[in-house]
Structure formats: C-alpha cells, structure tokens
Amino acid sequence: MTADRPERLRLTSICKRYGELKANDQIDLAVGAGEIHAVLGENGAGKSTLMKIIYGVTQPDSGTLFWEGQPVEIQSPAIARQLGIGMVFQHFALFQTLTVAQNIALALEADIDDTELARRITEVSQRYGLPVDPQRLVHTMSVGERQRVEIVRCLLQSPKLLIMDEPTSVLTPMAVQTLFVTLRRLASEGVSILYISHKLDEIRSLCDSATVLRGGRVVTHTLPRNESNDSLARLMVGSAPAPCVLELQDTGAKQLEVNDYCLASPEAFGVDLQDINLTVRSGEIVGIAGVSGNGQKELAAALSGETVGPHRGWLRIAGQTADHQGPTRRRALGMAFVPEERLGRGAVPNLSLADNALLTGSAMGLATKGVRRPRRMAAYAREIIQRFKVRCGGEQSIAQSLSGGNLQKFIVGREIGLQPKLLLVSQPTWGVDVSAAQLIRNALIELRNSGAAILVISEELDELFMICDRIAVITKGRLSPAYPRAQLSTESIGLLMSGSEGEQHA
Amino acid sequence: MLKWPLRLEKRAVPSGSLRLTAPLLAVLAMVITGFVVFSLLGQAPLQALKLFFITPLTTVYGLGELLLKATPLVLCALGLALGFRANVWNIGAEGQLTLGALCSGGVALFWAPALGNLALPLALVAGTAGGMAWAAIPAWLRTRFNTSEILVSLMLVYIAQLWLVMMLHGSWRDPDGFNFPQSRAFADGLLLPLLWEGQRANWAVWFTLVLALMSWLFSSQLFAGYRMLVSGEAPAAAAYAGFSERWTIWLALLISGGCAGLAGACEVLGPIGRLQTTISPGYGFAAIIVAFVGRLHPVGIVLAGLLMSLLYLGGENVQLELQLPSAMTGLFQGTLLFYLLAADLFINFRLPLASTPKVRP
Numbered sequence: 001m002t003a004d005r006p007e008r009l010r011l012t013s014i015c016k017r018y019g020e021l022k023a024n025d026q027i028d029l030a031v032g033a034g035e036i037h038a039v040l041g042e043n044g045a046g047k048s049t050l051m052k053i054i055y056g057v058t059q060p061d062s063g064t065l066f067w068e069g070q071p072v073e074i075q076s077p078a079i080a081r082q083l084g085i086g087m088v089f090q091h092f093a094l095f096q097t098l099t100v101a102q103n104i105a106l107a108l109e110a111d112i113d114d115t116e117l118a119r120r121i122t123e124v125s126q127r128y129g130l131p132v133d134p135q136r137l138v139h140t141m142s143v144g145e146r147q148r149v150e151i152v153r154c155l156l157q158s159p160k161l162l163i164m165d166e167p168t169s170v171l172t173p174m175a176v177q178t179l180f181v182t183l184r185r186l187a188s189e190g191v192s193i194l195y196i197s198h199k200l201d202e203i204r205s206l207c208d209s210a211t212v213l214r215g216g217r218v219v220t221h222t223l224p225r226n227e228s229n230d231s232l233a234r235l236m237v238g239s240a241p242a243p244c245v246l247e248l249q250d251t252g253a254k255q256l257e258v259n260d261y262c263l264a265s266p267e268a269f270g271v272d273l274q275d276i277n278l279t280v281r282s283g284e285i286v287g288i289a290g291v292s293g294n295g296q297k298e299l300a301a302a303l304s305g306e307t308v309g310p311h312r313g314w315l316r317i318a319g320q321t322a323d324h325q326g327p328t329r330r331r332a333l334g335m336a337f338v339p340e341e342r343l344g345r346g347a348v349p350n351l352s353l354a355d356n357a358l359l360t361g362s363a364m365g366l367a368t369k370g371v372r373r374p375r376r377m378a379a380y381a382r383e384i385i386q387r388f389k390v391r392c393g394g395e396q397s398i399a400q401s402l403s404g405g406n407l408q409k410f411i412v413g414r415e416i417g418l419q420p421k422l423l424l425v426s427q428p429t430w431g432v433d434v435s436a437a438q439l440i441r442n443a444l445i446e447l448r449n450s451g452a453a454i455l456v457i458s459e460e461l462d463e464l465f466m467i468c469d470r471i472a473v474i475t476k477g478r479l480s481p482a483y484p485r486a487q488l489s490t491e492s493i494g495l496l497m498s499g500s501e502g503e504q505h506a
Numbered sequence: 507m508l509k510w511p512l513r514l515e516k517r518a519v520p521s522g523s524l525r526l527t528a529p530l531l532a533v534l535a536m537v538i539t540g541f542v543v544f545s546l547l548g549q550a551p552l553q554a555l556k557l558f559f560i561t562p563l564t565t566v567y568g569l570g571e572l573l574l575k576a577t578p579l580v581l582c583a584l585g586l587a588l589g590f591r592a593n594v595w596n597i598g599a600e601g602q603l604t605l606g607a608l609c610s611g612g613v614a615l616f617w618a619p620a621l622g623n624l625a626l627p628l629a630l631v632a633g634t635a636g637g638m639a640w641a642a643i644p645a646w647l648r649t650r651f652n653t654s655e656i657l658v659s660l661m662l663v664y665i666a667q668l669w670l671v672m673m674l675h676g677s678w679r680d681p682d683g684f685n686f687p688q689s690r691a692f693a694d695g696l697l698l699p700l701l702w703e704g705q706r707a708n709w710a711v712w713f714t715l716v717l718a719l720m721s722w723l724f725s726s727q728l729f730a731g732y733r734m735l736v737s738g739e740a741p742a743a744a745a746y747a748g749f750s751e752r753w754t755i756w757l758a759l760l761i762s763g764g765c766a767g768l769a770g771a772c773e774v775l776g777p778i779g780r781l782q783t784t785i786s787p788g789y790g791f792a793a794i795i796v797a798f799v800g801r802l803h804p805v806g807i808v809l810a811g812l813l814m815s816l817l818y819l820g821g822e823n824v825q826l827e828l829q830l831p832s833a834m835t836g837l838f839q840g841t842l843l844f845y846l847l848a849a850d851l852f853i854n855f856r857l858p859l860a861s862t863p864k865v866r867p
Contacts, residue, residue, distance in 0.1 A: 328747075344740045345740070351736075
C-alpha cells in the first residue's frame with residue numbers, strides 16, 4: 001500500500017462462512033485513491049465473496065469496512081452505489097431488446113430525461129475512450145461493446161471505487177489493451193479500481209498492488225511488478241504446477257470432418273454458424289479460440305448432435321456421415337463430449353455420481369437389456385474418482401455437492417473413460433482451480449498420445465497454446481483455418497479474432 | 507433502513523429429513539386448521555375432528571370404503587407421479603378417468619354377451635386404452651406443436667365429461683330408466699369381485715398394489731425410468747445424453763393416461779355398476795395432491811391416497827352428522843396441499859432464527 005495516497009477503502013478481519021465453508025477468513029485489504037489493486041486467487045479462493053461483501057450483496061459475519069476512514073455497513077448494492085462503489089460484473093445484466101440509453105436509464109436511480117442522458121453517455125464515453133452509441137440496440141452489439149455499456153453505466157454514477165470482475169475474459173487481446181488505457185485514465189483521475197483476475201500477465205502490467213487469496217485467507221499483499229508469473233502462481237496455488245508436455249507425433253485417420261457447414265441458431269440472439277470447415281485427426285488436439293459469444297456454444301451443440309436442424313454442408317464422424325444423427329448415434333460412432341455447463345448439462349445436480357456415470361455410460365454395460373446395473377455404475381464412478389482425484393464423499397455423493405473443479409474432473413474422467421475416438425471438450429478448465437486444470441489438460445494430452453482425436457473449444461488462449469497441435473479462431477460464427485501452434489502468437493490470434501469482423505460486413 | 511426481520515436463507519444442501527417430514531408437518535397443520543375452522547363453525551372441535559378422522563375407520567364397512575376411495579386416487583397418482591418426475595404435467599387425469607369409464611362401460615354394455623368370460627378383463631383393457639388415447643392427444647400436440655400439456659389435458663377433462671353426458675342422454679340411456687341419464691346396470695358377472703363380503707372394496711385394490719410395485723421397479727431399476735428421471739431433473743442433461751424428449755413425453759402421458767383410464771374402468775365395473783353422468787368426485791384432480799403428498803414415490807402415494815380417501819369419508823361424515831357443507835372435504839384437501847407446498851419451501855431454504863449478524867460499526 002503506497003503511503004502517498006489517501007485511503008479509500010479498508011477491510012479489517014472480514015469473515016464470512018457458508019455452512020462449514022469459511023469463504024472469507026480474517027481478510028484485511030486496503031485500497032488507496034487512484035490505486036489499481038488486484039485481487040488474485042484461484043476459483044474458490046474467496047474473491048467473489050469478498051467483492052459481494054464490498055458491493056453490499058452479502059453481509060460479513062464479522063469484521064469492519066472503512067470507507068474513506070469511516071466505518072460503514074453496506075447493506076445493499078444501492079447503499080454501495082450511494083457511497084460511490086460501482087461494479088462491472090463478469091456476466092452482464094443488459095436487456096437485449098432495449099437500447100443502450102434505455103438500459104442505462106433503468107439502472108440509474110435518478111430520473112433524467114432522454115436527451116440529457118444521451119448527452120451524458122456520449123460525453124462519458126468520449127472522455128474515457130469507450131465509444132458507445134446510446135441509440136443502439138444491445139443485441140446488435142458484440143460482447144466487448146456490451147462490456148463498455150456496463151462500464152459507462154458505472155461511470156455515469158461517478159464512482160470512487162470500481163470493481164471489475166474478470167473483465168478481460170470477453171475481450172480480444174487488442175480490446176484488452178484499450179480497456180487498460182481506460183482503466184489507467186480513470187485511476188489517474190483518482191478512481192480506485194479493484195481488479196479481480198487470475199490472468200497473471202494482465203495483473204503485472206496493469207495493477208499497482210495485489211492481494212493474493214488462497215482458501216479464503218490472505219496469503220500476502222505484494223507489488224505485482226516485482227513478481228514473475230511463476231512467483232505469483234506459486235503464491236496463488238501454494239506450489240508451481242508442472243507444465244504440460246506436448247511432443248510432436250504423427251496423426252492418423254480423420255475422426256471429424258466438417259465441410260461448409262451452415263446452421264442457423266435456434267435461439268433468438270444466438271450466433272449462426274457459417275461455412276464451417278474443420279478436420280480433426282487421430283492423435284492431435286485441435287483448439288478453437290475466440291472471444292466469448294462468437295458461436296462457440298452453437299458449434300459445440302452442432303457437433304455434439306444436441307442441435308440437429310436444417311443445415312447446409314455436411315459433417316462426418318469416424319468417416320460416417322452424421323449430419324442428422326443425435327447425440328446417442330454420434331456416441332455410438334465413437335464420439336464423447338464434455339459440455340461447458342457442468343451442473344444441469346454435463347451432470348444431473350440431484351443425482352449421485354454413480355447415477356451420473358450412467359448418463360453417457362449405458363453403452364459401456366452400465367445398463368443392459370434396459371435394466372440399470374448399480375454395481376457397475378458405482379464401480380465405474382469409483383474408478384473415475386480415483387484416477388482423476390475427484391474430491392468427494394464417494395460415488396454416492398450428490399453431483400451438486402461437488403465443487404466446480406471436482407465435478408469437471410468427474411465429467412472429463414467419465415467421457416475419457418468411454419475410450420472415445422473423438423473427444424469434444426468445451427471450456428475444459430472454466431472455473432477450475434490451477435491444479436485441477438493441469439490434471440485435466442494432462443489427461444487430454446495422454447488421451448491424444450494414445451491416438452484419440454480431440455477438439456478443444458476454449459476462451460483461454462494460454463490454455464490452447466499449452467495443449468493444442470493446431471488452433472483455429474471462431475469469429476461471429478465463422479471459423480478460420482487451423483494453423484499449427486508454432487505459426488501462431490497471441491498477436492496473430494488477436495488479428496484473426498478481429499480481422500474477420502471486417503469481412504463480415506463486406 | 508427498515509428491514510423485514512425474517513429472511514429466507516438458501517440451504518447449502520437440501521434437507522433430506524424435511525423432504526420426508528414435510529408431509530407430516532402439513533398433515534399436522536391441516537388438523538390444527540381444521541380445529542380452528544370447526545370452532546368458528548360453532549362445533550365442538552375435538553368431537554368434530556374425531557368424527558372426521560376417526561369414526562370412518564371404526565367399522566369394517568368404513569375400512570372397505572377407505573380402500574374403495576383410495577384405489578382410484580392411488581391409481582391416478584401413480585401414473586401422474588411418473589410424469590411429474592419427468593417434468594410432464596398431466597393435469598387431466600379426471601378426463602382420462604372419464605374416458606376409461608366410457609370405454610369399459612361401452613364394452614360391458616354392448617359386447618358382454620359375445621365375449622363371455624373375457625368380458626370383464628377386456629372391459630378393463632378397453633378402459634385403460636381409452637385413458638391412454640385421451641392422454642395421447644396432449645402428447646401429440648405437445649410433441650408436434652409444442653402446446654402446453656397442462657392446458658390441453660385440463661381442457662380435455664370437460665370434453666370427456668360432456669361426451670359421457672351426451673352418450674347417456676342419447677343412445678346409451680337405459681330404456682327402462684325413467685329417462686334418467688344413466689345406462690343399464692351391468693350384468694353381475696361383469697363386476698369386479700369384492701375383497702370380502704359386507705363392504706364394497708374390490709379387486710381393484712390388488713391391481714393398484716401391483717401397479718405400485720411396477721411403478722417402483724420402473725423408476726428405480728430400469729434404464730427407461732432413469733431417462734425419465736433425468737429429463738425431469740435436468741432437461742439439458744437429457745438432451746446432452748441424447749435421451750429423447752418426445753419419447754419421455756409420450757411415455758409419461760400414455761402411462762398416466764392408462765392408469766387413470768383403469769381407475770375409471772374399476773369405478774364403473776365396481777361400486778357404480780353402470781354408467782352415469784358423474785363417475786368421480788374429482789379423483790383425478792385430488793390425485794395430483796396425492797402424488798405430491800406422497801413425494802412422487804409409490805409407497806408415499808399409497809399412504810397419501812389412504813389419507814385423501816379419509817378426507818372424503820370424513821367430509822361425508824360431518825355433512826351427515828353435523829350438517830356441515832360438503833365443501834369441508836375440498837377445504838381439507840386444499841389446506842393440505844397449501845401447507846405441503848409451504849413446508850416444501852424449507853427443504854431448500856431455512857429461516858435463521860438468530861438475528862442476522864451485522865458489521866460492527
């Protein structure tokens with residue numbers, strides 16, 4: 001904490017329990033005026049709980065908050081906003097069918113007439129380099145543009161403290177730089193920023209100071225500029241994770257072929273897939289990079305067979321035409337799939353792990369002649385739990401009692417256990433802690449080495465560079481060719497992410 | 507700032523013990539409400555409650571009546587519960603029951619001599635098939651046009667009832683019946699045998715118990731039952747696993763329609779013995795409550811069916827003895843469901859009794 005700045009926010013000994021879990025345990029944190037302060041930690045380290053306490057969404061069990069030196073009780077977000085605290089959420093709360101100005105008007109407590117509001121939106125957006133047209137409908141905007149709307153919405157309330165929750169997960173590398181310019185500008189005007197992230201590069205380049213959390217406790221307060229990625233990761237995890245090793249190997253038969261595939265999204269504001277061309281061969285991992293909301297979900301559902309609709313082009317799995325086949329038939333061809341949502345899609349929340357093993361395991365003999373085989377189900381679940389070190393109370397634990405990372409290990413384990421020829425994985429390590437993420441990545445590489453074809457859709461570029469032989473980029477429902485990893489860099493992928501936007505309007 | 511002192515807090519894990527005790531709490535709250543209501547009506551509440559809940563069980567005939575009324579409730583509820591668990595909301599068991607009565611009655615009235623000994627079983631089959639056919643309409647509309655099976659099945663109740671009335675005012679009317687809208691009585695050999703003499707409960711009780719067992723086997727042992735369970739618990743997971751939604755909808759509606767149809771057949775081939783304009787005092791609707799009070803589980807449903815049957819008997823009793831309106835039955839049924847839904851809230855939420863801790867200033 002730098003001494004030359006007046007103190008804006010100070011937390012002392014904040015504790016918050018959820019049942020047995022201590023989400024926040026004796027947390028101290030101080031942010032000065034104009035300081036960009038990182039809150040760093042793995043998933044489940046207590047970052048979100050802490051931010052919810054500061055923004056008044058939830059109340060601490062004990063501990064004190066000081067705002068500009070005065071003790072305060074922040075009982076609701078409305079009070080937080082009155083104090084001058086604004087928050088930009090990771091998932092936006094915008095109405096798709098309303099304009100920017102209408103959305104912002106809804107969030108403002110004071111009544112402002114439309115022209116005045118539009119004028120102020122334009123003023124704020126110009127001042128901070130956040131171009132936003134007040135009259136545009138939200139559903140026509142990209143995710144990055146929507147984030148700008150959220151930020152402008154906060155800025156209109158002239159906040160003294162801005163909380164940003166994982167803001168760059170929805171941005172292209174270039175947009176990240178633009179955002180940083182805006183944030184530095186705000187800081188220079190005296191706005192304090194609490195910046196939540198797990199991306200170490202960003203924190204080192206942007207933040208003045210950092211508080212590292214692990215297991216609900218403060219590990220240390222540090223100056224990120226004096227740290228390396230490795231040292232920050234060690235602080236975060238407790239030990240440095242072993243890196244992935246990806247040795248070059250020959251590839252085999254085409255397990256997935258997609259040719260000029262076009263599919264309209266079944267959802268109102270979804271992304272239509274346009275002329276998708278993609279081949280994945282045995283023994284390679286192909287990655288699909290892209291900024292969130294550019295058709296990843298739609299592509300995954302089209303490949304898994306969950307969306308089978310009128311389309312152009314064709315797709316083949318293991319050499320067999322599979323355009324019109326649903327998930328069951330595609331599985332029979334040797335495909336397995338790990339979806340991005342774990343609870344409710346990859347697993348049934350209220351059923352046990354043994355029961356969840358049956359979800360995709362009926363062909364493995366977990367059900368024979370239409371009768372369930374509880375012993376085999378339990379045995380298969382136990383096998384997964386052991387091999388993937390799933391932390392749980394045993395195979396009879398209910399799926400929703402597991403943490404996100406452990407459930408993901410279970411689902412990945414279940415699908416890998418099916419010994420697929422083709423594995424489709426969507427966001428393999430979303431919300432998964434570093435050690436679990438590493439275990440999942442290594443399991444995918446092991447499966448590739450044993451000769452399976454793997455397609456990974458991920459928004460984490462670092463991850464794709466770690467585990468992929470080739471990488472393609474999806475933008476607005478169009479897929480670039482897949483280039484060998486060695487030919488790509490963060491910059492060239494950034495160009496692919498934004499480059500094809502131009503073609504889109506041509 | 508003013509704050510409402512009571513705040514619901516989500517439980518980390520749903521309470522398993524409350525899931526089972528919620529129906530008992532609801533019954534208790536219903537009895538307490540009954541106490542208050544009887545007092546307000548100027549009756550001695552304890553005596554009225556005894557008349558309502560105890561007296562019907564004190565005679566062999568009364569026990570028979572208990573089984574007799576529980577049978578159609580449990581039959582309908584078994585089928586409905588299967589659908590409810592799979593997120594298929596058949597609200598029209600009453601209509602499927604009526605169709606079942608109409609179809610089995612038709613067989614009994616017109617084909618009985620030709621069929622001989624087979625007449626009774628075939629009449630039962632016809633009733634089941636009739637209920638299925640009636641439930642197939644919402645199934646087809648839902649899978650083809652994505653209509654709400656709730657509304658369609660509900661509206662079909664009234665069509666079924668009017669159809670029955672039309673037949674009884676028309677060609678099926680008993681020519682020697684003084685123009686009453688009812689059919690000829692069925693031949694004796696066409697009626698379900700009684701369980702024992704001196705009361706009215708019949709073999710339908712056995713059918714019900716067998717079906718309860720089958721329902722338990724289906725949902726706990728078969729892969730088909732698992733698929734339906736997943737469809738209800740997590741539709742996206744069912745889609746991900748490739749379980750067909752159409753298949754679930756069809757199966758759930760056909761099974762629940764068939765059960766309700768069988769219930770209707772057993773009514774007309776049992777205690778009623780002919781077709782008349784009113785087959786059921788709302789068994790098909792009350793079965794929805796039975797299904798939920800029974801936690802959608804066969805054993806629970808059998809117990810809940812007995813309780814609901816007792817509410818019918820008690821209602822009749824206080825009507826006869828205390829001259830209270832027959833709406834008492836509906837009142838008790840309604841409060842039971844109301845309290846159950848209220849108690850169910852606490853499976854997932856709790857009311858922290860200690861005042862919410864605050865930040866020390």
